[in-house]
Structures are given as C-alpha cells and as structure tokens.
Amino acid sequence: MPASDGDRSRPRLTVMRDVAKLAGVSHQTVSRVLNNHPNVRQETRLRVLEAMQSLNYRRNLAARTLVTRQSDTLGIIGFETTLFGPASMLYAIESAARDAGYMVSIASVRDLERRHVTEAIDRLTQHAVDGVIAIAPKLTVTNALAQAPPSLCCVAVGGAGEAPTVGIDNAAGARLATQHLLDLGHTTVHHVAGPADWPEAQERVEGWRQTLYAAGAVVPPAEPGWWDAESGYARGRALAADPRVTAIFCANDRIALGVLRALHEAGRRVPEDVSIIGYDDMPDAGYFLPPLTTIHQDFSELGRRALTLLLEHMSGASTTHRVLVTPNLMARASTAPPPPR
Amino acid sequence: MPASDGDRSRPRLTVMRDVAKLAGVSHQTVSRVLNNHPNVRQETRLRVLEAMQSLNYRRNLAARTLVTRQSDTLGIIGFETTLFGPASMLYAIESAARDAGYMVSIASVRDLERRHVTEAIDRLTQHAVDGVIAIAPKLTVTNALAQAPPSLCCVAVGGAGEAPTVGIDNAAGARLATQHLLDLGHTTVHHVAGPADWPEAQERVEGWRQTLYAAGAVVPPAEPGWWDAESGYARGRALAADPRVTAIFCANDRIALGVLRALHEAGRRVPEDVSIIGYDDMPDAGYFLPPLTTIHQDFSELGRRALTLLLEHMSGASTTHRVLVTPNLMARASTAPPPPR
C-alpha cells in the first residue's frame, strides 16, 4: 500500500505556505514580512519571523527571480584575474557587492577577442544578472560592452571606451612618479612602458610625457612591452648600458623587478647610480632590493566606486560616464638624487 | 482607451510558447528539443531550432531552476584571493567549471572565522548552487564545510580536514626542496615556516623534517610566521647572523624575498654563502636577485581536479576523499653547494 502521497522523490522543502500555516496567517503575509512591507502589524510580523526561524525557512530565490525578473546577482567579466591588479579589483567588487546585498557571478575571459566577451555577456544574461561589471583593460571589452542588450547595465573597470568607466587616474599616477624623480634633480626620466594596446599603459605613458614636457625635459623614446619582469629585464639591459640614464619610471612593479635585475647585473647601483620607480605597490614591493618606490592604488575604493556607479546607472539615477580614483606615491629606497657628474 | 492588453510595464520577453507557436508545435516539444530529448523527429527538431534562432530565444533559467531544483551554478568560497596562489586556484576552477557547463558564483570570506564561512555557505545555498568548492587553507573552513546541509556537496581545495579535499602534495614539495639542498652538499637545511595554523604550512614543515631525519641531519628549530616578505625578513636577520647557516628552505617565495633581503643586508651572498629555496614559483620568482630556485605547483591541474572531484561526488559516483597534485622543483640560481669550510 502506498504511503501518504506528496513525499515522492524530492525532499519537499519548507515553503512560505508552511511558515504561514504555523504562524496562522496567509502566505502573502509571510511574503510581506520577508519584503519588509510596512503594513504588517508588529505582533503578526514577530509571529511570522518566529515561525520562519523555527522551520529554518529560506526563501526560494529562483521563484522570486521568476516573477520579479531580478536576481540580486551581479556579473563580473574577468580578465587575467591571476594578476595582482585584476585580482584585487575582483575582490574589491565582490566585497562591495556583498555589502550591497548582491551575489556575484563570474565569467572569465581567456583572451579579449570581442567574440569571447560577447559570449561572456551572453552567459551572464542567461543567468539573469541585474548588471555587469567588466574588468576591462582593453578597448575591445568596453566596446563589446556597449553592444550588450540595452536593458543590461554595464560598467567597465580600468581602461576606457564607450561604456561608463571607473578607473585609477593613471595619468595622475604617472605624473606623480615622474615629478618625484624630477624633483630629486634628475634631468630627465626614462620610461619602460606596458603593452601598447592597454589604455592603462597608454595613460601612464601620457602622464609621464606631459610631465617631462612641462618641465622642459627631454622626452626619451619609450617602447612598449608586456607587464612582466621578463619584459622589464630585456629593456632594462639596454637602459643599463646607457650611462646617461639616471632615472627610470616603470609601468608596473613587475617590470621594475626585471629592470632592477638588469641594472644589478650591469653593475649599476640603485639608487646611487640609477633611481627606479614602479607602479601598483604590489605586496612585498617594499622588500625588493632595494625597497621599491612606487605608485599605490586603492583597489577597494575602486571596487566600491564601480559598484556605486553600476547601481546608480541601474536605478537610472546617474549618467556619470567616468569616475577616477586618485593614486598616491609610496616613497621608498629605490629613488634618490642623481649621482654628481 | 486602453491599448491591447498584455504589454503592461514589463517588456514581455520571448518564451517557449512563442517559439512553439512559430514552429507549429506545443511548448513541450520545444522543451524536448532544448533538453536533447531523443524522441523528437529530426524535421520537427530543425523547425523548432529555426524558430528559436529567428526569435532569438533564450530559456529562462530561473524557471528551469524552480522546477528542476538545480541551477547549473557552482559556488566558490574564496579566501585571500588577491594572493597569487588562491587567485590562480579561483581562475582554474572557474575555467574548468565553464567547460563543464557550469556558472560560478563567488563568496569571499574576509577572515576564516567559522561564523563567516557558515554565512558564505548560507548565501550560496540560498542562491541554489549545485555544489561548492572552497579555497580553504585552514581547518576552520573544511570543518565548517562538513557542517553544511548534507544535500550540498562540498570540496575543499588546499588544506586538510573532514571534507573531500584536493591539494598540492606539500610534504612532497618540501622533501624535494630539502633533498635538493642536501644533495648539493649542505650538512643541514634551515626552514622559515608559514603560519602554524595553516595545514599547508605544517605539511611543508613535516616534509622538511622527515627528509632531514632520513638523511641523519640535524633538525634546526623552525619557528612559524606569516606568508609575507616582512615575516621572512624578520627571521632572515636572525639566520643571517648565524655563520653556520648555509641553506634555507622558505615556506613560500614571498618569505624567500624577505630572507634574501636580510642576507643581502648582512653581507652574506646568495648562493655563494647561503643557498635559498622558495615555494610557489610565483610569477617573476625567476627575476629575484638572484633568480629563485623554488617549488612549482600546477594550479590549473588543481582546479580541474577539484571540479572533477566535486562532480563525481555530486553524482554519487565517488567516495574519494583526498586528491594530491605533485609539485616539482624549479632549479634556478639561488642554490649552490655550500662554501668550502
């Protein structure tokens, strides 16, 4: 003989109706309590809350999403998230999102071909995210973002382009770095740049160039490279061989590490012979040989700002297009006045 | 006068019924096509697919989740994901998950108090994830995991504990490192350990100790510290002051960086006077001064294994409890035979 029906294969989880029955109200009242609707008598509310607690009730978000069409979930499009910068942004965004009551889904992109970005947006859309933040250091991304369905709010972090953007003020950081070296007495500053197709790298080049120009200093050529120590080492060797080089601004700390090694091998001391300044203030930059002067960026602030901007756009309350976070200088031992000539 | 009803506030998105109508079938047939049900005539299938394409139909996953109780989403509990190791694991897991058709939601944990971990599990549960992978370098996490609702499959990455675990074989890595130094002729090897409450750090201590013991070498004391260069620097100064120290195994590369600096300041050359070996092979370890010999870990492999294990457990096909990935040695310039006495 069959047992009482209803307990088939599925475990039969606690739903609103159960809470309602226990509290002696309708399911709608439970819903009201859950959504903090004002028109619920205090006593009723308490009874419902108690019932929820004793049944260990959790509302089914899928059902909620089905009817409200919003998921309280944000999508993040990630790129190169094993690097310190992007990883920090990711973390910062996630933290801010959580504090704002959002869940975060992540869609990493192996390379920045537009196709892959579009596909990532697609996956996120299908999972009904309410908005998207893209860690988007290249133009392809921000532009692909602009082509997302108009109902989907997107914000780009880092880089530049058509979509609303939040970023570190790279030009300002580069100016800070360059000016610091000029102020120490160097007649000019060399630059080891990042990749040419990354806006962040270009903005740093720009800030560096402007500062030199404004100071009436010679602007040496700056050939681009990749973001790693290997690239810094390769170009550092060339710079080390040139005795006129007394100050080098590196597009990031990893590049600086490579340059440091190249100078060391060439027998040029830092900072006595050559001053080096990096960018990022990655962990342990203070323990390089010598400790690296660098530009510090507040990634948590960046994440918070990105989230705020996204929420503003989602609620239609803002049309701000670009938000910049100001970086600051961390002076350490790798910079000093130039050697007496 | 009111316009035709149905187009109220909400944009009225394309649903199965629309596709069905266009293809001249019932919505259920559309559902069958979508789920690759075998019993659909080829011709019908094509007609439906065509209709889906022309309407740009995407199925509503919330509705699907509501009825199937599964979301094709995995949860990741992240800790310290701005560090290289965890960030790499995160990325690797996400990649593997995507290839397996899963979306990934992330819940970062600021600190590893059990309370916070439980809370993270809670958030993920509420969002109906099908399973959880925790980046869990401390016991609190794996144990909290074991307390998750039994219906929720959890796998821990890194560390050890009650839940099924995937990790790098830290003891093996430590043996590799220690043996490498012994083989070079050092009479014993000192160790700068990681935090005492991190299993990964303890396993490294254990592997180091075993190797020394097996070789009949003196086992020096190894006081624990944190994972960063500052900690390495502090303990490096003490070691640098002891002329008997000729070989140091550091629990990770960042610690090694700090030790390197301490030795440098004390005027002890690496590797001529002292050999140093790290752990992690973080990016640019090959550009330290000197390039760091270290233990390399394959994080992608780790991520893939973690996902595989989780899926196996979810399908009930496996009871494997612990999976280990073998690390290998990256010999670079920071290790050499001891100085002649």
Next chain:
DNA sequence: CTGTGCGATGTTCACGCTCACAAACCGACA
C-alpha cells in the same frame, strides 16, 4: 481485422513566489 507496442506529440499540473485586487477590520465623525 484486431490487438499490441512504440515513437512522436499534446495537455495539464506543479514548482514557490509576487502582484493586483478584494475583503475585513478599525476608529472617527456626521
């Protein structure tokens, strides 16, 4: 010619929730 079995398709219901609307209730005031 009828019955049987199977593949292809349609019908109906349930998933758990929110929304719109209706009903009940309460005090106030003419």
Next chain:
DNA sequence: TGTCGGTTTGTGAGCGTGAACATCGCACAG
C-alpha cells in the same frame, strides 16, 4: 447608526519551465 478613509489581511492569478500522463499514428504479429 451608517458611512468613510485607512490599515491589515486574504484570495487568485500568473511568472516560464519540466514531468507525468494522455493521445495519436503507425508497423507488425496473431
């Protein structure tokens, strides 16, 4: 006492999908 404005609560419908069951057509054996 009746009506009115407001608050509190209940009822029913519908969100888009998948599962169970019903139906239909057809081939083939008896």
